[in-house]
Structures are given as C-alpha cells and as structure tokens.
Amino acid sequence: MRAEIIAVGTELLMGQIVNTNAQYISSGLADIGVGVYFQTVVGDNPERIKESLRIAKSRADVIICTGGLGPTQDDLTKDVLVELIGQQLILHEPSMNKIEELFRKRGVPMVESNARQALMPEHSDPLANDTGLAVGVALTHEGTHYLLLPGPPKEMKPMFDRYAKAWIASKMDAVEPLFSVMLKFAGIGESQLEHSLIDLIGAQTDPTIAPYAKEGEVAIRLTTRARNEVEAQAKLQPLESEIRSRVGDHIYAAQDITLEQAVLQLLSEQGKSLSVAESCTGGLLSDLLTNVPGSSASFAGGIICYTNAVKHKLLGLSMELLEGPGAPGAVSEEAARLLAENVLQITGADYGVSITGVAGPGESEGKPVGTVFVGVAERNGETVVRQTQQSGNRETIKLRAAKSALYQLWRKLKS
Amino acid sequence: MRAEIIAVGTELLMGQIVNTNAQYISSGLADIGVGVYFQTVVGDNPERIKESLRIAKSRADVIICTGGLGPTQDDLTKDVLVELIGQQLILHEPSMNKIEELFRKRGVPMVESNARQALMPEHSDPLANDTGLAVGVALTHEGTHYLLLPGPPKEMKPMFDRYAKAWIASKMDAVEPLFSVMLKFAGIGESQLEHSLIDLIGAQTDPTIAPYAKEGEVAIRLTTRARNEVEAQAKLQPLESEIRSRVGDHIYAAQDITLEQAVLQLLSEQGKSLSVAESCTGGLLSDLLTNVPGSSASFAGGIICYTNAVKHKLLGLSMELLEGPGAPGAVSEEAARLLAENVLQITGADYGVSITGVAGPGESEGKPVGTVFVGVAERNGETVVRQTQQSGNRETIKLRAAKSALYQLWRKLKS
Incomplete structure (x- = not known):
C-alpha cells in the first residue's frame, strides 16, 4: 500500500511553521506497514490543491491531507476534493451540534462560516475530532483512499491515532506485519560504518538494511516481514550477529535510544x-x-x-x-x-x-x-x-x- | 519568481526526522521576495527523484533540492539531475583537496565513496560548504534554476544563507531591493505580542510586518522595498518607533541575534x-x-x-x-x-x-x-x-x- 501526504497551508510555504504533521503521520504509517512515497506541501489555493491531489491520485493508494478544514474562506480542502470526485458536501449533524453547543456555552453568537467545519462529502465516513471542531473525513473513490485531517497538531494527532490509522488498516490487504531492530552506534562515522558493511548493504533483500545518520549519531535499521516475532527473529538474528561480529564494539544499543x-x-x-x-x-x-x-x-x-x-x-x-x-x-x-x-x-x-x-x-x-x-x-x-x-x-x-x-x-x- | 523545494531522504518519509530545511529555506526565500509554491519530500529512489524534478520543472523557475549529497550509495541527487539535463559529473578540485586533507589529518584511510561528495555537474557553479564536505551546486538549464544543498541543517543553513540566496537573487529581475529590520523580543509570548500590535499587523501594506516564532524566541521583521538605505529608513523608522512605544521593554535587539x-x-x-x-x-x-x-x-x-x-x-x-x-x-x-x-x-x-x-x-x-x-x-x-x-x-x-x-x-x- 503506497501512501502520500499532502499538507495544505500557505503558512507552511511561507516558512512560518514547520510541517511536523508529515513526520508524525509518516512514522505512524510505518508502524502499520504502510510506506509513504511522497510528502507535499501546497498553499491555500484551490487550483494547486487540485493539482496536488491529481498527481497523488496517479501514484498512491492512500492520500492523507492535513489542513484546510477550518471555518475560514481559506479552508478549501473539502471543497476541492468533492469537486475532484464529483460529490456534494452535506452536514454532519453530530459535529454541527457540537459546534452549536460550544458557542452556546461561550455565549458568543455563531457566525455562519463555523458551520463549514461540520460539512463532509456525501459518501464518506466521519472521523471524530476529540480535541477540536472540524470533522475529519475518510472515503474511497475509484480505488483511492482519501483522508482529510485537521492542520493543528493538537487536533490532527488524536484523530490520526484513534481513528484514521484503524480506518486505513481496515482497507489493507492482509500482509505479514513488519518487524525491525534498530542498532545504534557510537565512536564510528557513517561512511566508516557503511564501508565495514558494504557487502551486506549491497546484497540486502530480506531483511533490509537502512542506515540513518543525524548529527552525532549513526544507526542502522534491519527490517523484515514475518508472521510473528519468532519467525522475525529467525530472520533478523543472523544478520545482526554478522554485523556485531564486524563492528559490535560500537553498538551501544539495539533499540532507538540516545x-x-x-x-x-x-x-x-x-x-x-x-x-x-x-x-x-x-x-x-x-x-x-x-x-x-x-x-x-x-x-x-x-x-x-x-x-x-x-x-x-x-x-x-x-x-x-x-x-x-x-x-x-x-x-x-x-x-x-x-x-x-x-x-x-x-x-x-x-x-x-x-x-x-x-x-x-x-x-x-x-x-x-x-x-x-x-x-x-x-x-x-x-x-x-x-x-x-x-x-x-x-x-x-x-x-x-x-x-x-x-x-x-x-x-x-x-x- | 516561483520556487519549489524538494527534500530528498527516505528518513523523512519514514518519519524519523522532520523536514525543518523546507521551513528554513521558505522563510529565507520570503525575505528576498521569492514565493514558494510547493514543497515535496521524496525518498532516496532515482526514479521518484527524477519524477519530482520533472513535475517541479513544469511549474517552477527555481528548484531547490536538499539532501542526497553525501558519500553513500543512497546519495543520488546529483546523479539524477545530470541524467535529467544531459550533463556529466566532474570533480571539483578544491572540495576534493578539502576531503583528502581531512582524512590525512584524522589519519584515517579515505574510502573511494568519499570522493563522490566532491563531484559536480560540468556546467554548474559550486556553492562552498563551510561546515562540511559535500559541495553544493547551482546551475541553470533551459530557463530553470537548480540548487542542490546538503541535507544536514548545519551544512545546509550556512550554504543557503551565504551563497545560495545571493545566487538566486542574481538571477532575479532587477527590482528595488528589500530592506528589513528584525526586532527580537524576550519575556513576552507570541500571542501577547501579536495582541499588542494587532491593529498594526491588520493594517500593514508597506512596510510589511512578519512575526516569527521559534521555541524560546519571538521576533518580528519589518520589510520594505526602497531605492536606498535612507529611503528605506524613512519608511521603517516610524513603524519601529510605534512598536517600541508599545512593547519596547521586551526588545533586546534590532538585529537577528540571540x-x-x-x-x-x-x-x-x-x-x-x-x-x-x-x-x-x-x-x-x-x-x-x-x-x-x-x-x-x-x-x-x-x-x-x-x-x-x-x-x-x-x-x-x-x-x-x-x-x-x-x-x-x-x-x-x-x-x-x-x-x-x-x-x-x-x-x-x-x-x-x-x-x-x-x-x-x-x-x-x-x-x-x-x-x-x-x-x-x-x-x-x-x-x-x-x-x-x-x-x-x-x-x-x-x-x-x-x-x-x-x-x-x-x-x-x-x-
């Protein structure tokens, strides 16, 4: 299953905020064995959002959009999606009730635009927003799965973790889950490590070997698919042992710790x-x-x-x-x-x-x-x-x- | 001038790191009046890197790539670009000397792959790397400007600030230059500051007022176009004075220092x-x-x-x-x-x-x-x-x- 993430928001393109949502979603999808192939950021512009969706549709099974579900005129993600797939937006009653309730409580008159947050495409599943007002959306159209999540991380993260991941998992073919081990190194540079393992890296098929480096840290991740932990260990262990026999002095952990x-x-x-x-x-x-x-x-x-x-x-x-x-x-x-x-x-x-x-x-x-x-x-x-x-x-x-x-x-x- | 940013790196798609480079570059381009229309993240895969470059080329004047300039087999950005534009990679002697010098100093034998970091397309300008080994690249092909910068922020940022921005600016049509003043704040939160200046921010046209916030720091930048410094100051000074009269106690500098x-x-x-x-x-x-x-x-x-x-x-x-x-x-x-x-x-x-x-x-x-x-x-x-x-x-x-x-x-x- 191939996924793409599209973040919608001009503030991202202006460099005013960092797209941490993409990292969070990518990491969460990796956990359930879904690979992300592209992340895109596009501004609050209907033509360019549509173009991004078209490109993503041509190459992905799952498209996850973040942002553009708010109440303002700039919040266009749902409008663009329904136009693309030929549907209408309808009111999601429970979300509407929640919005009205909130304004009643605050004693503030509700402006009409707030109702936009309760709209959803007619043939879609709502994703509950436990920490905000905008309802999330999940739908399948012509074989492509679309998920629309809010932009603020405080709303996006719970919605993704509690509802979106499960929805995606329910659409996946039954495949063997991924197992991996992260080996963390110290006292050895990235290129020196790669040099020591060059034949293993060159010949990798299953398990795969992926090197990672960030400032002051070097790591490699061994990954395989298996029916269970025991089967996975039988595949991962020999490779880990071979690596340890070569550079074991520098492995300070077999888990992702500093x-x-x-x-x-x-x-x-x-x-x-x-x-x-x-x-x-x-x-x-x-x-x-x-x-x-x-x-x-x-x-x-x-x-x-x-x-x-x-x-x-x-x-x-x-x-x-x-x-x-x-x-x-x-x-x-x-x-x-x-x-x-x-x-x-x-x-x-x-x-x-x-x-x-x-x-x-x-x-x-x-x-x-x-x-x-x-x-x-x-x-x-x-x-x-x-x-x-x-x-x-x-x-x-x-x-x-x-x-x-x-x-x-x-x-x-x-x- | 329309810009796009392409970050290359499977670790970004796996959600292991956040693409802070895109934010940094977008913000820096905004400073010189260049708008970013798309940000893309793609893995270390030559076909998909090429696809991203092709899509970007169809809609942008400037394409800035980050990542994939390192010494390993996964570092492919330069290889893909020269294939796309029909050039060859040649050795950049000063960068090669620097690499050899470093290995000599360390007393570590240089492996062949390290030389990859000194390669550049034959018809391109090198961008010096003051904080690392991989040489940066700037070139123009069929009207599109390409810049290849390293992935590690510690190398990317100085290269972008010192060399890439000036290179891009040199390709822009002559317009009145931008002048700006950065006011740095302490002891006041972002929303409190915005609240104090809300009318000024709402009414801004020229100079513009752009708030910046990163963890532990709050700043605003006032920017205008003018023929010279004197003209610029005549436009910037009254606004700065007004801001100082409201929240001057919290302004610790009128320049970008910590x-x-x-x-x-x-x-x-x-x-x-x-x-x-x-x-x-x-x-x-x-x-x-x-x-x-x-x-x-x-x-x-x-x-x-x-x-x-x-x-x-x-x-x-x-x-x-x-x-x-x-x-x-x-x-x-x-x-x-x-x-x-x-x-x-x-x-x-x-x-x-x-x-x-x-x-x-x-x-x-x-x-x-x-x-x-x-x-x-x-x-x-x-x-x-x-x-x-x-x-x-x-x-x-x-x-x-x-x-x-x-x-x-x-x-x-x-x-």
Missing part, C-alpha cells in the same frame, strides 16, 4: 553516580544527560570550568600547569586527567568525566581547532585520557566532543 | 563577568552561552548542581534549607537567592545567575511541573529572585527557563 540514555541506564544498573568537568563543551554534556527524565538518579552535576581561573579555583589545577611558557596548558592530557579526578573527589561521585579542547573558531594555546581531550576517572580505579580530533563548526565540535566523552564512559562502564 | 548574544555583548561592553548555578536547566544555559564565539571573555563558567548533595557541598546551601518537612526546598526563592549569591562568591565573577525548578515529567517537592525560580546576584549589589511558571515538555521547560534567566539578567544589565 547514547546518553544508554550511559545513564548502565550507571543506574551499576548503582553508580557521575559528575563532569566541562571546559570546551560548556555545559552541553550535562544538558544532554539532563534531557533524559530521571537522570538525577545517576547524574550528580558538575563544574563548567570555562576559564583557567575556574579550573584553578574550583577544580584545583595549578596555574603552573595551565599557563606560561612550556606549560602543558588547559588543553592537555594532564589537565584532562586532573579535571576528571578532581571533579570526582569534589562531588563525591563514582565517576568523573572531563572534556577540554578547542571548539573554535580560533585556535587556542597554539592547538588547532577540534583538538579535544576526554578524561574518565573512576573512584579507586584508573583514569583514562584520550585525545581526539573533531571537525565541524563550533557547535558541531562541542556536540561531537560531548558524544565522544559519552562513548569513552560507555566503554568503561561496559568493560 | 538573547545570549545580546547578554554577552552587554557584559563585554561593561567589562563584567558571569557565572551560573544551574539546577533544573542542567547545563543548558551554559551551553547556550558557550555556543557564542568569544563567550569566554565574559562567561567564567559555573556549577551544575543537579542534586541536593551538590547544592550543599559545592554551593554551601544547608541541608536544613533543602530537605525535611517544612523546609523551603531546592525549588524555592531562598535556594535561588543563595545559589546565585554563592556561585558569584565562589567563582569571583561579577554576576551570578541561578535557575532552580521542576522540569518534569513528574512534580518535585510537591511543586508542579514548570515552577522555576531565577536568581540574579550582582557583586556589591542587590539580588533579585523571580518565580515564573513555564509550560511544555521537559526540554521546552528547560529552554524557556534558561531564556527567562537570560531575560532577567539582560534587564539588570540594561538598568
């Missing part, structure tokens, strides 16, 4: 706490960790030692180490080691992680942009410091440095 | 330094500040006091204040005051800013999600603590709390 979630999970399982001393990342590592709900169980906090004065005053590094001719400087193996060990002592946590480097745009201490030292100290254990070279702009270097620190800690926690 | 940039600028002008004590924001405020190049001149660093133990040990708050029946607790006016004053003392900075609150998802100390106290302490000055109520999910509350702290500090620095 590296910081994986690290916090290990800390929690081991009953250990973490503190950080951040120089060049300036708080980003802590920010990533504290984006995870419940992180306070394992993450104690730390010190942002952005200047040498703070490294000296709060973390006890000597000025002789930090400054002066011939001194190792703040961006050094020695500084990273002491920052990690001292933040652990000062906070009383079980692990101390330090990051010191040059985020740019200019070099620092004569060291080039992207030079980063990461220290991982363990209570009553050995401290490990690694130097890495990161590339990108200031924000990218910060992110990659933070992820690299998380990866070093993850390896320590795994070992 | 609130953290504005704060750092004031600190730098006044020769003052800043330190922070972050509880519920967990490092985000420091991260925002240190994203600004040169921030180390004014931002000393601070303490992420995520747990009460750290608030006690590193920032000297008594356990009696923090815990126990009847204690004010960590989320309190008293705690915010002491955190701000003590971090200032400990670091020796001129200002201390504290944030303590409940980011959620659950309540804390019996205080509801979104409760946030911000403290601003000044050396030899008075400490001001304000309580605010933020809404949204965990990450949104963190961001709004950090922005609200920046706003309080900005007001203090302005007064």
Whole structure:
C-alpha cells in the first residue's frame, strides 16, 4: 500500500511553521506497514490543491491531507476534493451540534462560516475530532483512499491515532506485519560504518538494511516481514550477529535510544553516580544527560570550568600547569586527567568525566581547532585520557566532543 | 519568481526526522521576495527523484533540492539531475583537496565513496560548504534554476544563507531591493505580542510586518522595498518607533541575534563577568552561552548542581534549607537567592545567575511541573529572585527557563 501526504497551508510555504504533521503521520504509517512515497506541501489555493491531489491520485493508494478544514474562506480542502470526485458536501449533524453547543456555552453568537467545519462529502465516513471542531473525513473513490485531517497538531494527532490509522488498516490487504531492530552506534562515522558493511548493504533483500545518520549519531535499521516475532527473529538474528561480529564494539544499543540514555541506564544498573568537568563543551554534556527524565538518579552535576581561573579555583589545577611558557596548558592530557579526578573527589561521585579542547573558531594555546581531550576517572580505579580530533563548526565540535566523552564512559562502564 | 523545494531522504518519509530545511529555506526565500509554491519530500529512489524534478520543472523557475549529497550509495541527487539535463559529473578540485586533507589529518584511510561528495555537474557553479564536505551546486538549464544543498541543517543553513540566496537573487529581475529590520523580543509570548500590535499587523501594506516564532524566541521583521538605505529608513523608522512605544521593554535587539548574544555583548561592553548555578536547566544555559564565539571573555563558567548533595557541598546551601518537612526546598526563592549569591562568591565573577525548578515529567517537592525560580546576584549589589511558571515538555521547560534567566539578567544589565 503506497501512501502520500499532502499538507495544505500557505503558512507552511511561507516558512512560518514547520510541517511536523508529515513526520508524525509518516512514522505512524510505518508502524502499520504502510510506506509513504511522497510528502507535499501546497498553499491555500484551490487550483494547486487540485493539482496536488491529481498527481497523488496517479501514484498512491492512500492520500492523507492535513489542513484546510477550518471555518475560514481559506479552508478549501473539502471543497476541492468533492469537486475532484464529483460529490456534494452535506452536514454532519453530530459535529454541527457540537459546534452549536460550544458557542452556546461561550455565549458568543455563531457566525455562519463555523458551520463549514461540520460539512463532509456525501459518501464518506466521519472521523471524530476529540480535541477540536472540524470533522475529519475518510472515503474511497475509484480505488483511492482519501483522508482529510485537521492542520493543528493538537487536533490532527488524536484523530490520526484513534481513528484514521484503524480506518486505513481496515482497507489493507492482509500482509505479514513488519518487524525491525534498530542498532545504534557510537565512536564510528557513517561512511566508516557503511564501508565495514558494504557487502551486506549491497546484497540486502530480506531483511533490509537502512542506515540513518543525524548529527552525532549513526544507526542502522534491519527490517523484515514475518508472521510473528519468532519467525522475525529467525530472520533478523543472523544478520545482526554478522554485523556485531564486524563492528559490535560500537553498538551501544539495539533499540532507538540516545547514547546518553544508554550511559545513564548502565550507571543506574551499576548503582553508580557521575559528575563532569566541562571546559570546551560548556555545559552541553550535562544538558544532554539532563534531557533524559530521571537522570538525577545517576547524574550528580558538575563544574563548567570555562576559564583557567575556574579550573584553578574550583577544580584545583595549578596555574603552573595551565599557563606560561612550556606549560602543558588547559588543553592537555594532564589537565584532562586532573579535571576528571578532581571533579570526582569534589562531588563525591563514582565517576568523573572531563572534556577540554578547542571548539573554535580560533585556535587556542597554539592547538588547532577540534583538538579535544576526554578524561574518565573512576573512584579507586584508573583514569583514562584520550585525545581526539573533531571537525565541524563550533557547535558541531562541542556536540561531537560531548558524544565522544559519552562513548569513552560507555566503554568503561561496559568493560 | 516561483520556487519549489524538494527534500530528498527516505528518513523523512519514514518519519524519523522532520523536514525543518523546507521551513528554513521558505522563510529565507520570503525575505528576498521569492514565493514558494510547493514543497515535496521524496525518498532516496532515482526514479521518484527524477519524477519530482520533472513535475517541479513544469511549474517552477527555481528548484531547490536538499539532501542526497553525501558519500553513500543512497546519495543520488546529483546523479539524477545530470541524467535529467544531459550533463556529466566532474570533480571539483578544491572540495576534493578539502576531503583528502581531512582524512590525512584524522589519519584515517579515505574510502573511494568519499570522493563522490566532491563531484559536480560540468556546467554548474559550486556553492562552498563551510561546515562540511559535500559541495553544493547551482546551475541553470533551459530557463530553470537548480540548487542542490546538503541535507544536514548545519551544512545546509550556512550554504543557503551565504551563497545560495545571493545566487538566486542574481538571477532575479532587477527590482528595488528589500530592506528589513528584525526586532527580537524576550519575556513576552507570541500571542501577547501579536495582541499588542494587532491593529498594526491588520493594517500593514508597506512596510510589511512578519512575526516569527521559534521555541524560546519571538521576533518580528519589518520589510520594505526602497531605492536606498535612507529611503528605506524613512519608511521603517516610524513603524519601529510605534512598536517600541508599545512593547519596547521586551526588545533586546534590532538585529537577528540571540538573547545570549545580546547578554554577552552587554557584559563585554561593561567589562563584567558571569557565572551560573544551574539546577533544573542542567547545563543548558551554559551551553547556550558557550555556543557564542568569544563567550569566554565574559562567561567564567559555573556549577551544575543537579542534586541536593551538590547544592550543599559545592554551593554551601544547608541541608536544613533543602530537605525535611517544612523546609523551603531546592525549588524555592531562598535556594535561588543563595545559589546565585554563592556561585558569584565562589567563582569571583561579577554576576551570578541561578535557575532552580521542576522540569518534569513528574512534580518535585510537591511543586508542579514548570515552577522555576531565577536568581540574579550582582557583586556589591542587590539580588533579585523571580518565580515564573513555564509550560511544555521537559526540554521546552528547560529552554524557556534558561531564556527567562537570560531575560532577567539582560534587564539588570540594561538598568
């Protein structure tokens, strides 16, 4: 079953809002095994909406439109659809009653245009709107399924999840459901990973192998169709094992979680706490960790030692180490080691992680942009410091440095 | 001039990421007076990419593609375009040198596929990639302008802003140039701002008033066409003055800079330094500040006091204040005051800013999600603590709390 999504709204074309609806619907359709082949955005213009519907009709089994169901003259999606398929709009009584009831309650006179939200094509199924007024529409015409959903995400999402998905599922041929496993990687780049798996990717048929990369993260998803979980595992497992035998050191999870979630999970399982001393990342590592709900169980906090004065005053590094001719400087193996060990002592946590480097745009201490030292100290254990070279702009270097620190800690926690 | 945007990437159709690029480009094109008529998303499939290009070519003057310029076998945009217009791909030497240089620096062997990122159609202009490896492409074929930009926003945005916009503008018919002023607001919500300016927005013709909102930021842009700067100012100034007379207290800049940039600028002008004590924001405020190049001149660093133990040990708050029946607790006016004053003392900075609150998802100390106290302490000055109520999910509350702290500090620095 091939689906297309058409978002209607001039505000999208003006760049005033982001089309998050398309992402939400695409993701929801993937869950029920429906592939989306195109997403389109078109303005509140009847000719162009009709053109988009015609193009979509020529290549899709299901067309899902969002937007243009409101009360104003600009809300045209239903009008255009009925014109295209030669139907009339009729009043959906329950929706009309709801609208009238609302205006009665508010004590505001209802203007005629509000009734437009209760109109639907004569041969269609209404989709209830639990969080707003505009009724949704589902209908099949000449073998194509059309669904019209409201534009505001607060109305669209419940309607899609509660009613539209089930309606689409009821139109699908019985096929085996999709099963997939997401492998998440750290400490390895996208092209390096692909290079390691190039023969598998080239030869893929079933299961399929899809690589994903976003800033600071690399992942691949293995997907297959099967009658049940056991059958699916029998197909997915051998491929996953082969991948693990090649790059298993870099797989931090077999589910779609972030590296910081994986690290916090290990800390929690081991009953250990973490503190950080951040120089060049300036708080980003802590920010990533504290984006995870419940992180306070394992993450104690730390010190942002952005200047040498703070490294000296709060973390006890000597000025002789930090400054002066011939001194190792703040961006050094020695500084990273002491920052990690001292933040652990000062906070009383079980692990101390330090990051010191040059985020740019200019070099620092004569060291080039992207030079980063990461220290991982363990209570009553050995401290490990690694130097890495990161590339990108200031924000990218910060992110990659933070992820690299998380990866070093993850390896320590795994070992 | 009619533009269309085509985003290439199966990950978009799978709903794994949101197409924020389309919004960014649409908004940027609106600034230079180019209207976007369609946005399309298509997967990494050569036939469907070609179909999308053909449809776009039939109705647009400018086609901007994002994505599919990477090194992998899935990155097909350039291949499809040259096939469509009957050209060949040739090597762009400067980009190739950059790629080779990077691999040399990293000490990693370059795989052949990386060279794909340096290829461009034979009759095209390269668009430099200041933040990544894939070269961008601009070319005109049979009256249609094509631009190919990378998919990752960190590479796409600088390329679009610095090179693609100017290239498009150079292809436009000569009209009076656009002049605009961006007013950036803090401490006021989008709807509250719109409410204050509703008559101006309703009556706008020339200059136009376009509101922009993204998470944690509110802005409006005033735009007019004029022969020169003086003429433009004569049209823009009266409107800006009227807006300032109504909501001037909330305008932190008349240029497109972030609130953290504005704060750092004031600190730098006044020769003052800043330190922070972050509880519920967990490092985000420091991260925002240190994203600004040169921030180390004014931002000393601070303490992420995520747990009460750290608030006690590193920032000297008594356990009696923090815990126990009847204690004010960590989320309190008293705690915010002491955190701000003590971090200032400990670091020796001129200002201390504290944030303590409940980011959620659950309540804390019996205080509801979104409760946030911000403290601003000044050396030899008075400490001001304000309580605010933020809404949204965990990450949104963190961001709004950090922005609200920046706003309080900005007001203090302005007064």
